[in-house]
Amino acid sequence: xxxxxxxxxxxxxxxxxxxxxxxxxxxxxxxxxxxxxxxxxxxxxxxxxxxxxxxxxxxxxxxxxxxxxxxxxxxxxxxxxxxxxxxxxxxxxxxxxxxxxxxxxxxxxxxxxxxxxxxxxxxxxxxxxxxxxxxxxxxxxxxxxxxxxxxxxxxxxxxxxxxxxxxxxxxxxxxxxxxxxxxxxxxxxxxxxxxxxxxxxxxxxxxxxxxxxxxxxxxxxxxxxxxxxxxxxxxxxxxxxxxxxxxxxxxxxxxxxxxxxxxxxxxxxxxxxxxxxxxxxxxxxxxxxxxxxxxxxxxxxxxxxxxxxxxxxxxxxxxxxxxxxxxxxxxxxxxxxxxxxxxxxxxxxxxxxxxxxxxxxxxxxxxxxxxxxxxxxxxxxxxxxxxxxxxxxxxxxxxxxxxxxxxxxxxxxxxxxxxxxxxxxxxxxxxxxxxxxxxxxxxxxxxxxxxxxxxxxxxxxxxxxxxxxxxxxxxxxxxxxxxxxxxxxxxxxxxxxxxxxxxxxxxxxxxxxxxxxxxxxxxxxxxxxxxxxxxxxxxxxxxxxxxxxxxxxxxxxxxxxxxxxxxxxxxxxxxxxxxxxxxxxxxxxxxxxxxxxxxxxxxxxxxxxxxxxxxxxxxxxxxxxxxxxxxxxxxxxxxxxxxxxxxxxxxxxxxxxxxxxxxxxxxx
Numbered sequence: 001x002x003x004x005x006x007x008x009x010x011x012x013x014x015x016x017x018x019x020x021x022x023x024x025x026x027x028x029x030x031x032x033x034x035x036x037x038x039x040x041x042x043x044x045x046x047x048x049x050x051x052x053x054x055x056x057x058x059x060x061x062x063x064x065x066x067x068x069x070x071x072x073x074x075x076x077x078x079x080x081x082x083x084x085x086x087x088x089x090x091x092x093x094x095x096x097x098x099x100x101x102x103x104x105x106x107x108x109x110x111x112x113x114x115x116x117x118x119x120x121x122x123x124x125x126x127x128x129x130x131x132x133x134x135x136x137x138x139x140x141x142x143x144x145x146x147x148x149x150x151x152x153x154x155x156x157x158x159x160x161x162x163x164x165x166x167x168x169x170x171x172x173x174x175x176x177x178x179x180x181x182x183x184x185x186x187x188x189x190x191x192x193x194x195x196x197x198x199x200x201x202x203x204x205x206x207x208x209x210x211x212x213x214x215x216x217x218x219x220x221x222x223x224x225x226x227x228x229x230x231x232x233x234x235x236x237x238x239x240x241x242x243x244x245x246x247x248x249x250x251x252x253x254x255x256x257x258x259x260x261x262x263x264x265x266x267x268x269x270x271x272x273x274x275x276x277x278x279x280x281x282x283x284x285x286x287x288x289x290x291x292x293x294x295x296x297x298x299x300x301x302x303x304x305x306x307x308x309x310x311x312x313x314x315x316x317x318x319x320x321x322x323x324x325x326x327x328x329x330x331x332x333x334x335x336x337x338x339x340x341x342x343x344x345x346x347x348x349x350x351x352x353x354x355x356x357x358x359x360x361x362x363x364x365x366x367x368x369x370x371x372x373x374x375x376x377x378x379x380x381x382x383x384x385x386x387x388x389x390x391x392x393x394x395x396x397x398x399x400x401x402x403x404x405x406x407x408x409x410x411x412x413x414x415x416x417x418x419x420x421x422x423x424x425x426x427x428x429x430x431x432x433x434x435x436x437x438x439x440x441x442x443x444x445x446x447x448x449x450x451x452x453x454x455x456x457x458x459x460x461x462x463x464x465x466x467x468x469x470x471x472x473x474x475x476x477x478x479x480x481x482x483x484x485x486x487x488x489x490x491x492x493x494x495x496x497x498x499x500x501x502x503x504x505x506x507x508x509x510x511x512x513x514x515x516x517x518x519x520x521x522x523x524x525x526x527x528x529x530x531x532x533x534x535x536x537x538x539x540x541x542x543x544x545x546x547x548x549x550x551x552x553x554x555x556x557x558x559x560x561x562x563x564x565x566x567x568x569x570x571x572x573x574x575x576x577x578x579x580x581x582x583x584x585x586x587x588x589x590x591x592x593x594x595x596x597x598x599x600x601x602x603x604x605x606x607x608x609x610x611x612x613x614x615x616x617x618x619x620x621x622x623x624x625x626x627x628x629x630x631x632x633x634x635x636x637x638x639x640x641x642x643x644x645x646x647x648x649x650x651x652x653x654x655x656x657x658x659x660x661x662x663x664x665x666x667x668x
Contacts, residue, residue: 003028003066003184003212009058011044018044022238031213033223036233038486038514042216046188069182073189074166075173082162086152086172089161090143093179097139100131141624146175149201167193178205184212191219195400196537218515220245220540234347259345270339273297278332298330304342354493354524359430359500364391366503366531372421374408380419381407384557394532396542399552405535409505432501434509443481447471450480455498469494485512493521502530510538539564609660616653
């Protein structure tokens with residue numbers, strides 16, 4: 001059953017159409033990733049689906065009773081009570097549970113004062129069962145797990161929302177949505193303000209999410225691990241692909257190849273029909289047939305211009321007959337011109353292509369270091385025991401912000417000296433550095449002026465070159481200070497391809513790039529005939545490129561030979577730990593006492609049950625703390641084992657409470 005359905009959706013601003021004719025449905029439990037280039041209208045579509053904006057055309061239907069949670073990219077004004085702390089805002093999710101908790105406490109106070117009536121015991125038992133089933137005994141633990149998982153540590157949980165940054169507010173809104181557990185969770189770039197540890201935690205949370213999810217994200221690795229359907233939004237509309245992001249890429253390649261073949265066949269048939277018309281339009285015996293064929297050809301050409309890929313399915317002939325023909329008449333020359341100018345069937349036709357030229361061939365050894373200390377005088381950042389990077393390898397340097405990754409790149413470029421140890425660079429290296437901030441030489445330069453500072457070239461050649469990176473027409477006269485983050489990223493890529501190198505130092509090269517631009521960069525780097533040292537949070541890019549993972553952790557650089565997937569497997573294997581011994585021991589001892597004590601006299605049994613309840617509650621507390629620690633450490637094997645133990649212990653505690661209540665009533 002679909003929780004949300006939409007038909008023929010369109011949005012326009014003035015005479016500009018953002019999109020038109022979109023249709024789709026979100027089944028219950030679906031996990032969908034929405035991808036497409038910047039500016040195609042993804043966020044606009046999300047706002048229409050959650051009824052935050054009105055569509056220019058079409059309808060959205062939401063199943064009765066469906067609760068929708070929406071994470072916008074910036075949540076500055078998402079909270080009605082900015083005086084709340086982050087933790088207090090999370091508590092508002094459980095307001096009904098907290099009211100039930102107060103009612104239970106009031107009944108417990110009545111019983112403590114001597115009210116032992118059957119009616120009160122009955123009300124208390126029903127209220128307690130309802131409270132437990134609704135998660136009353138673990139909602140505070142859930143809040144701690146979610147806030148810690150999303151990077152709110154210690155005092156940050158008690159920071160007033162009014163004092164939080166925009167990124168912190170967005171994370172707080174995401175935390176609240178996860179705790180609310182809506183039927184449909186719609187997330188617009190949920191990983192924007194998260195570090196890698198928090199992203200991995202969110203992945204695990206969403207992979208086991210019971211409801212439906214629709215996610216817009218530029219994080220391809222995140223999409224690979226979370227979603228099982230991809231919606232691609234392009235000028236052709238909305239297309240569905242089954243599987244995760246990697247499966248989508250394979251299917252898209254096949255689909256695009258088939259469309260190209262069909263398009264070439266149809267275009268060739270149009271030209272063949274036009275040739276027949278040219279040869280027969282003036283012959284008396286064939287004029288009527290040629291004119292009829294011309295009218296049909298015009299209808300079909302207009303249909304392709306209007307509908308694009310409709311011609312590639314069985315409805316093609318029906319569509320062509322329904323096209324409204326204007327009263328204007330086309331000349332044969334115009335028909336031929338429009339056939340040759342038909343838009344390609346795939347959105348990939350407009351994507352730019354990069355090629356990175358290698359400079360001179362260097363030696364086989366590129367970087368070698370022993371007992372290296374990186375940092376500033378009086379402030380060492382990390383130690384490097386032994387690393388070696390060879391020609392045509394790619395090392396990915398990963399770690400939390402502030403650990404010294406950019407400082408290490410500056411050390412390799414000899415802008416900083418190592419504090420101690422040995423650092424050797426290979427012979428004949430042509431090093432090129434791609435800066436994280438996409439630095440510009442003069443903010444008042446136009447794109448053309450800035451490009452010419454790197455390589456002089458004729459105006460026509462410069463405009464053609466920038467057009468390859470989607471800077472067309474008057475775009476080339478934009479001042480550098482007016483460029484968006486994505487435009488600055490594309491311009492930085494354009495500059496990088498101008499400069500030959502055999503060793504690339506890349507500092508967050510995919511920052512601000514949309515997925516098509518990320519794919520173009522990835523293809524260029526995969527085909528680069530040189531060596532790469534990559535600093536990036538883009539795990540998909542790292543997984544595709546890296547032959548070594550250099551992880552900064554605990555003040556040291558740890559080397560893993562292999563890609564990101566094998567690094568994760570090794571990390572998980574090394575991090576697997578048993579259930580905390582103390583908590584497990586408490587449960588086992590309590591189970592042994594249960595079998596021996598239940599056969600005693602009622603008073604003795606009651607005392608033993610109370611002792612076991614205390615032990616179980618202590619065990620639950622330790623297990624809860626261990627769960628929080630394991631979640632923070634991203635040790636998912638331990639989290640799953642602890643969760644099973646926690647639930648089993650809670651079940652035993654519930655049974656003991658029921659037994660204690662019945663015995664207490666009998667003795668009363």
